[in-house]
Amino acid sequence: MIKFGLIGNPVEHSASADYFNKKFEQQGSEDRYELFQLSKIEELEQLLDEQPHLIGLNVTSPFKVKVINYLDTLDEEAEYIGAVNTIKIVNEDGIKTLKGYNTDVIGFAESIRPYTKGKSRALVLGTGGAAMAVVRAFDKLYIETTLVSRNPQKEDILSYEDLHNKDLAFYDFIVNATPVGMDKDKEECPQIDYSQINSSHICYDLIYNPEKTLFLEKAEKQGAKILNGIEMLYKQAEEAYLCWTK
Structure with a gap:
């Protein structure tokens, strides 16, 4: 076996x-x-x-x-x-x-590609390995990214406090690439100003369990298009299988 x-x-x-x-x-x-x-x-x-x-x-x-x-x-x-x-x-x-x-790169890129026409900027919450894959995928799709971290280590990375002075309407995509909202944190969500989210936004959570995180619930109430990470999971899984068996 x-x-x-x-x-x-x-x-x-x-x-x-x-x-x-x-x-x-x-x-x-x-x-x-x-x-x-x-x-x-x-x-x-x-x-x-x-x-x-x-x-x-x-x-x-x-x-x-x-x-x-x-x-x-x-x-x-x-x-x-x-x-x-x-x-x-x-x-x-x-x-x-x-x-x-x-394979997260191709998984995310292929799941988000249908929504990228006419879009140019993304706000990515998180700076871990998953966030880096998201940034790479957006780069390949010619989408400019800005990273947000609780503890920024570089000048070009925003803190959540910095976001209070930013207009979220500047971004087409808001992506949660952190574990916040998963498992024992189901009642938690990234600390952003959800009142600034509107129907022009596409909000994507890499988490797929729960199917709709609090982040996505709040974004949906503001009229945003929401996506979870299940399609990314399936697409990266198929690419992983090719890596193992080719």
Whole structure:
């Protein structure tokens, strides 16, 4: 049996296992996809030792950047972004090599592409690995991005306090690329001025569980077009599968 899986913390919210296992069942395959919650990235080596049939992993928060130190090579996209969400594991003569990819870029780009005509600016909430993939995807779609962080480390990154002096009407897209609103934080949302959101905005949350986060609820009440991350998940999953099997 060939195995694939997801590492992260938490992972129980993920729809990846259902998606892939249904795919394998439809193919008549005995391959399996499992969820592996790690308390720290150092546990990856033990996981690989205990799971000799693993040939591919997805990576979710908070390990998309930290995992790079455990990989042998990176593809061009992952190296450019500095974040990995897909790992291909090759075992030859008892020696494992791990190559990192970033399929979040194509996943996000293909899910947002239908809405980009006539659009030029995006506000991206977050500065982690997922946010970097969003920025890269927008770059490829010729959309200018501005990042927002609770603790900006660079002059060109805004704080949430800075947003109080910004007109959100300046942006076509507002993307939540943080975990705020997921799982135990379902009653939370990014601290932006929702009264400035209107029907000209497209608000996208990378979170898909819950299906409609508080961020999306508030944006929808203001008339914005809303999207969650389920389409991105499916599109990046198919790209990840190609990385593992090609």
